[in-house]
Amino acid sequence: MNTTDCAIEARQLVKTYAVRGAKHGIRALDGLDLAVPRGMIFGLLGPNGAGKTTTVKILTSLARPDGGTARVEGIDVLARPGQVRHVIGVVAQRSGADPTATGRENLILQGRLYGMRGGSVRARADELLGHFELTEAAGRLVKTYSGGMQRRLDVALGLMHRPAVLFLDEPTTGLDPEARAAMWQEIARLASRDGLTVLLTTHYLEEADRLADRLAIVDRGRVVTTGEPEELKRELRGDVVQVELPADADARLVRGVLGALNEVRDVVIAGRNVSARSDDGAAAVPVVLAALQRAGINAASVAVARPSLDDVYLRHTGRRYSESGTADRNRSEDQRELVEASK
Amino acid sequence: MATVQSASAPTGAALRPINPAAPNATAFGTTMVHTWYLTGRKLHALVRQPWVLAFSVVQPVIWLFLFGQLFRKVIDIPGFAYHGTYLDYLVPGLIAMNAMANNMWAGMSMIEEIDRGTLNRFLASPASRIGIMNASVVEQAVSTTVQSLIIVGLGLAGGARYHGGVAGVAVMVAASILVGVVFGALSNATGMLLRSREAIIGVYTFFMLPLMFLSSAFMQTRLMPGWMQAIASRNPLNWVVQIGRSAVSAHPGWGAIGVRAGGLAVLAAACVAVSVATFRSYQKNV
Numbered sequence: 152m153n154t155t156d157c158a159i160e161a162r163q164l165v166k167t168y169a170v171r172g173a174k175h176g177i178r179a180l181d182g183l184d185l186a187v188p189r190g191m192i193f194g195l196l197g198p199n200g201a202g203k204t205t206t207v208k209i210l211t212s213l214a215r216p217d218g219g220t221a222r223v224e225g226i227d228v229l230a231r232p233g234q235v236r237h238v239i240g241v242v243a244q245r246s247g248a249d250p251t252a253t254g255r256e257n258l259i260l261q262g263r264l265y266g267m268r269g270g271s272v273r274a275r276a277d278e279l280l281g282h283f284e285l286t287e288a289a290g291r292l293v294k295t296y297s298g299g300m301q302r303r304l305d306v307a308l309g310l311m312h313r314p315a316v317l318f319l320d321e322p323t324t325g326l327d328p329e330a331r332a333a334m335w336q337e338i339a340r341l342a343s344r345d346g347l348t349v350l351l352t353t354h355y356l357e358e359a360d361r362l363a364d365r366l367a368i369v370d371r372g373r374v375v376t377t378g379e380p381e382e383l384k385r386e387l388r389g390d391v392v393q394v395e396l397p398a399d400a401d402a403r404l405v406r407g408v409l410g411a412l413n414e415v416r417d418v419v420i421a422g423r424n425v426s427a428r429s430d431d432g433a434a435a436v437p438v439v440l441a442a443l444q445r446a447g448i449n450a451a452s453v454a455v456a457r458p459s460l461d462d463v464y465l466r467h468t469g470r471r472y473s474e475s476g477t478a479d480r481n482r483s484e485d486q487r488e489l490v491e492a493s494k
Numbered sequence: 495m496a497t498v499q500s501a502s503a504p505t506g507a508a509l510r511p512i513n514p515a516a517p518n519a520t521a522f523g524t525t526m527v528h529t530w531y532l533t534g535r536k537l538h539a540l541v542r543q544p545w546v547l548a549f550s551v552v553q554p555v556i557w558l559f560l561f562g563q564l565f566r567k568v569i570d571i572p573g574f575a576y577h578g579t580y581l582d583y584l585v586p587g588l589i590a591m592n593a594m595a596n597n598m599w600a601g602m603s604m605i606e607e608i609d610r611g612t613l614n615r616f617l618a619s620p621a622s623r624i625g626i627m628n629a630s631v632v633e634q635a636v637s638t639t640v641q642s643l644i645i646v647g648l649g650l651a652g653g654a655r656y657h658g659g660v661a662g663v664a665v666m667v668a669a670s671i672l673v674g675v676v677f678g679a680l681s682n683a684t685g686m687l688l689r690s691r692e693a694i695i696g697v698y699t700f701f702m703l704p705l706m707f708l709s710s711a712f713m714q715t716r717l718m719p720g721w722m723q724a725i726a727s728r729n730p731l732n733w734v735v736q737i738g739r740s741a742v743s744a745h746p747g748w749g750a751i752g753v754r755a756g757g758l759a760v761l762a763a764a765c766v767a768v769s770v771a772t773f774r775s776y777q778k779n780v
Contacts, residue, residue, distance in 0.1 A: 168779065211618045215777055236620045247615030251539040263531045264621040292542075308615070 158316050158348035159187035164219035166205050179205040181372035192342045194363025195352040202372040203352035207320045211241045224315050240314035242305045244321045250294035254285050254304050258311055265312035279307040299330030316348045338362055356460045356472055368464055375467040387458040390432030394425040395451040408446045414438045421471050528625030536633035551641045554592040555648055574714050585649040586666055586738030587711025589642045590731055593670035597634050597678035601685025601694045627770045630682055631675050638674040642667045657744035666738035672758040673734040679765035683772045705731045733758055
């Protein structure tokens with residue numbers, strides 16, 4: 152990818168936070184690389200604690216990395232943070248709106264801090280209020296807004312000065328399904344606008360799948376893979392065969408049995424769940440079940456599915472998305488066992 | 495949601511930032527403009543709940559009337575040497591105390607803004623850092639002024655007399671603003687550095703009573719033990735009490751007032767500079 156086409160470019164970002172109890176601190180970013188082409192929704196997908204928010208904070212000039220470089224719209228974030236702030240809009244995880252002011256007051260102040268003046272700032276505020284269906288609530292204090300209304304106001308605040316790059320950090324976390332669906336529609340519409348680049352962080356697989364034109368999967372402070380969602384899923388080749396083992400099954404034995412089969416590959420055992428790839432899932436199921444049975448293991452359930460982002464995540468990190476997260480720093484080895492079938 | 499396409503930037507050109515490289519105002523101009531708008535936000539919130547201001551002076555008012563009555567005879571102590579009632583004596587002390595006490599809570603609203611994400615929103619925007627801090631300082635100054643005037647008015651109603659007239663009262667209030675800025679800025683810095691409400695409460699409990707009683711707020715310093723006098727003469731809260739008491743007296747000592755006010759102004763500027771500098775440290779651990 153030609154770097155001049157990149158709205159965002161980060162190289163080898165490292166950031167460690169001092170935390171009491173952790174001798175060397177917590178390494179939030181561990182050499183993160185990122186290249187976001189202009190004019191698209193780029194998803195940063197990863198569990199909580201993967202380093203997504205830290206990345207956004209660095210790219211938006213809020214935090215300084217311990218190492219690495221970052222450019223937004225070609226401007227060096229570390230050398231010229233003041234310039235970067237003019238070209239970016241930021242919608243942080245926590246609503247930054249002032250609850251003791253009205254929606255319109257929030258927008259107008261935001262515009263003025265970006266140098267907008269007089270009638271144009273009011274016109275822009277009214278335009279966004281209308282667009283985000285907040286016109287009726289415009290004169291109400293933000294503390295009376297519902298969660299969905301506050302989030303829409305947050306996005307409006309981020310768009311007030313017509314940025315070239317918009318950062319959306321977990322925009323739908325904490326929203327009810329209805330508000331989330333509305334927000335998704337809104338974000339998708341943003342992307343269709345000419346020139347606007349959106350960096351969206353999310354820990355919802357579905358959100359990344361639906362919205363992102365391209366995405367990077369972040370795990371433990373690094374990007375483990377990047378590409379279009381469809382392309383990432385296609386790379387996995389074929390179907391996923393998922394088997395649920397009985398509680399007393401021996402993982403080693405299962406690995407040995409399935410590893411010897413020609414019909415499946417990429418066998419991953421995570422607790423009681425086994426998943427494997429197959430060019431023809433339907434044909435592989437009876438073979439898998441028979442092989443397990445011969446070894447004295449009766450599967451509790453079996454399913455065949457098209458690859459999902461969960462499978463992409465599993466393929467690149469060695470664990471299921473649902474099993475990842477902040478509490479997962481000391482995962483046990485057996486969850487990690489990734490057996491490449493020798494063929 | 496509405497399907498207004500025009501709600502967004504209609505053309506690529508409109509997406510370009512507003513003068514990123516060449517701001518049309520000077521850095522100083524921007525600071526002033528941002529101070530103005532950010533202060534407007536703070537004052538708007540203040541005006542929306544004026545009763546908060548009124549409630550905050552309840553404590554000094556209780557001190558005013560309880561102490562004013564309880565220690566009424568204190569001025570008869572040989573060597574106290576004060577021309578007036580003990581209530582007269584007490585008002586400048588309580589105005590200083592109120593300014594210090596209330597501004598020491600400034601860090602609480604700073605923490606609230608951090609928790610809410612408002613501070614980060616401003617820091618990720620081109621908002622002037624000094625402007626953000628100035629807004630907090632001006633807000634504190636306005637509320638200190640209102641509170642000080644409430645105490646002046648209640649003192650007057652209770653029988654206190656201000657021989658220095660309007661000018662004397664104005665100087666007394668101005669001094670209370672300065673000490674408010676000192677402690678407000680330090681509280682903001684504490685809030686930003688430690689990001690803990692407990693720390694702010696701790697600083698308050700640690701400093702409030704000692705600084706108050708190591709001043710002439712309740713007792714002439716010349717009646718204190720020597721070591722207390724030594725501390726009191728270096729206690730900025732005491733300077734404020736002395737400025738106020740002198741300014742509202744029949745014969746203000748303007749020279750001494752000027753020196754102490756100058757000292758306070760320098761201290762206030764230094765404390766605001768420290769709190770602006772804490773933005774950097776905040777950025778390291780944000």
